Amino acid sequence: MCRAERLCGTETVFIYPPSCSKFLEIFSLDLGGILTVVLNGYDCVRECLYHQSEVFADRPSLPLFKKMTKMGGLLNCKYGKGWIEHRKLACNSFRYFGSGRRLFERKISEECMFFVDAIDKHKGKPFNPKHLVTNAVSNITNLIIFGQRFTYDDRNFQHMIELFSENVELAVSGWALLYNAFPWIEYVPFGKHQKLFRNAAEVFDFLLQAVKGFSQGRVPHVPRHYVDAYLDELEQNAADPGSSFSYDNLIYSVGELIIAGTETTTNTLRWAMLYMALYPNIQERVHREIDSVLCTGRAPTLEDKQKMPYVEAVLHEILRFCNIVPLGIFRATSQDAKVNGYTIPKGTMVITNLYSVHFDEKYWSDPGVFLPQRFLDSNGNFVKREAFLPFSLGRRHCLGEQLARMEMFLFFTTLLQRFHLQFPRGIVPTVTPKLGMTLQPKPYSICAVRRQQKVPSCGDTPHHK
DSSP: OOOEEEEETTEEEEEOOSOSSSOOSEEEEEETTEEEEEEOSHHHHHHHHTTTTTTTOBOOOOHHHHHHHTTOSSSSOOTTHHHHHHHHHHHHHHIIIIITOHHHHHHHHHHHHHHHHHHHTTTTOOBOTHHHHHHHHHHHHHHHHTSSOOOTTOHHHHHHHHHHHHHHHHTTSHHHHHHHHOGGGGGSSOSHHHHHHHHHHHHHHHHHHHHHHHTTTOOTTOOSSHHHHHHHHHHHTTTOTTOOOOHHHHHHHHHHHHHHHHHHHHHHHHHHHHHHHHOHHHHHHHHHHHHHHSTTOOOOOGGGGGGOHHHHHHHHHHHHHHOSSTTOSOEEOSSOEEETTEEEOTTOEEEEOHHHHHTOTTTOSSTTSOOGGGGBOTTSOBOOOTTOOTTOOSTTSOTTHHHHHHHHHHHHHHHHHHEEEEOOTTOOOOOOEEOSSSOEEOOOOBEEEEOOOOOOOTTOOOOOO
């Protein structure tokens, strides 16, 4: 039997539902002495994150966050002046150095070609795509942050990304939860929390050297990338004792932007490759649509997006079905909140169960079925769905959403234009995810076979069933 708790004023009411197959809209947990409220279903999540956006915009003061980033940087920063300053700088940088510039689309397309050329070297033989996908995707964020990409054989950068990925898993391990409940275990010499701290220290040192290197030759007020722009802010606010800009916060922000810009998009594309091989009929329909639009064999552009409704539907269904960040990033209430007649005290940790949103039967029919057509109307046109929140909602929604959408479309269409994806003979990988703060596929091998592209007449449209 499943037990849940509801908050009512200062009292906790225990509810014993007859079945756990349906999500309660709101219930509370005691996570090692940390009062936590879980929001379930689209209606409840929207009420809190959209209609009470500012109230649910804080971050919990967890010992782990304090240890890792001193509650600074951008991702884990407490809601207030510091977060507003860092968010504004990051949004402006992503727009100015990235998604707001037509030149940047060309940079993504160039990285797409590096990516498919690297895959081509496997000559259709089985390989694990994780390394290549991770490096390609991270390079898009690197262009914004450092103004430069890293080669796929840069061992130092590869190692840093591996440490990041490992920490995404370790951050929700039993040892991490124990540390949040009993911070004194920091002095226990064994345990996964020590590995997490060592990884973080190593990444900090790498990023420190990277920032120093990429800021060489900087001209004040003529920024080339995010690091330059941050250093401008740091110098301009040097005399302000209340300024949140600091060298440590620069390093934390750079690390958070890299991992946030890499982990989710990487895992989306890895799931996409897995599901295309798993559902060859869906892959074939994707091929037909790509061929009909790119009828001359040219590379895809963002202008092609509106002409490829089925590709868009497939990518949206992967984001919905695979739930890359199933519980979002933990939030906290910045003041007392009222939700569905219940009071959530200020400072309560809040988990937004995005998995429940994407499997909410009120908004999705047969949510447990992988069905791209749910994002198409009867005429085969792409339609937006209300209860679709892979980038979350409200003040803390993903600032890189526009960039992520650009990347996913261009990498996916470039990949499927050139290759047919299939599993090695006799092998079908599991679709059970590897658990962590994100849900990623377990390591798998795939064959990317060069296609003999079937080019229809320009202007033809694929048949939509």
